[in-house]
């Protein structure tokens with residue numbers, strides 16, 4: 001009897017050739033991957049090696065020779081991408097994961113209003129710590145913490161402590177869940193910036209998260225940000241609030257610039273989109289959140305049409321997933337569905353798609369890096385950039401065969417397919433296992449914070465929040 005087809009010698013995706021894995025400072029060679037560089041001049045490179053020396057990508061090419069003592073990951077045919085960049089996530093809410101699966105924005109604001117008075121610095125620490133571990137595990141190598149749980153300086157310090165306790169890359173966006181802006185100019189921002197953010201080379205850097213009122217209440221804070229060269233992220237274009245007048249005011253005062261990211265930016269007029277485009281500001285679209293919670297319809301098509309650079313974001317795991325694969329798919333489905341709906345209402349077919357899988361992968365990687373002003377350092381697999389990398393398994397049914405790498409990555413892959421995550425040259429996950437991250441600690445802290453918030457607001461309120469009565 002014949003033996004049938006021989007199995008390939010290396011059916012599994014990766015293997016480490018050295019037993020002691022990845023000590024700090026040791027060069028790393030990822031061999032023979034399909035490299036989706038997201039670098040406009042390099043494109044997709046089959047059967048390609050990536051060499052990492054210290055924190056940076058040293059070389060991208062075929063049959064690279066490695067320095068003595070290099071750790072090697074065999075990755076034949078596996079997809080390798082730059083790490084995802086999430087430009088807006090309320091990390092403190094990670095301790096309340098999944099609570100708001102059935103929430104509208106109205107339910108959300110009601111719940112946050114009830115929970116915030118009970119939020120302690122320890123709870124913010126727990127949320128940020130868990131959120132960072134989650135981000136790294138999911139290949140989100142850079143996350144912007146939209147930190148409006150930083151209610152006091154003690155809360156702010158706790159938020160920063162947690163981000164710095166986990167070796168992922170983060171941008172801490174200092175905010176407050178209020179329309180009081182006095183903390184920005186009172187010395188508090190100076191204090192924490194001088195104490196914690198003395199260098200731009202840190203894994204965690206800082207900016208501001210400010211709301212955009214339609215009166216002069218926020219002017220001094222926005223001006224402070226501009227004068228201190230601090231980027232600003234702001235929620236605008238949320239249905240019923242922060243719509244065109246907010247954009248007009250920001251634009252009229254010169255507060256919109258390439259250092260600004262506008263979150264959601266739904267329900268705006270063409271004139272507002274034009275002014276955003278003219279300013280060079282970015283948008284951050286949280287499509288899974290927007291479609292489920294009702295901030296407004298994701299403006300992917302409008303932003304695309306007006307030439308506004310787009311990034312993607314999770315927003316909150318309170319309701320929605322922390323998973324950039326889901327957010328890429330949600331962005332495509334929402335926009336394509338809308339285009340079909342409008343065409344079909346006119347009795348016309350849609351022959352080809354305008355929005356492509358490659359577009360949303362750009363939004364989730366290099367687009368995010370551009371929004372954070374970090375595209376010279378992260379966002380693509382380019383020699384000289386920081387080595388923030390995500391390697392996908394290829395030994396699962398859904399990852400075989402790969403015909404169109406980008407389409408496959410966007411529609412077939414998920415967080416469970418992530419084999420290896422590298423941040424700044426440091427391997428933090430390999431063969432699906434976290435390395436050097438304390439998940440048990442993250443879980444312990446998060447569960448304690450959840451339990452305490454639950455007892456603080458009372459069981460009846462807690463249950464009513466989870467399951468709001470139907471109309």
Ligand SMILES: [Zn+2]
Pocket residue numbers: 088090146235263315
């Ligand atoms: Zn938000």
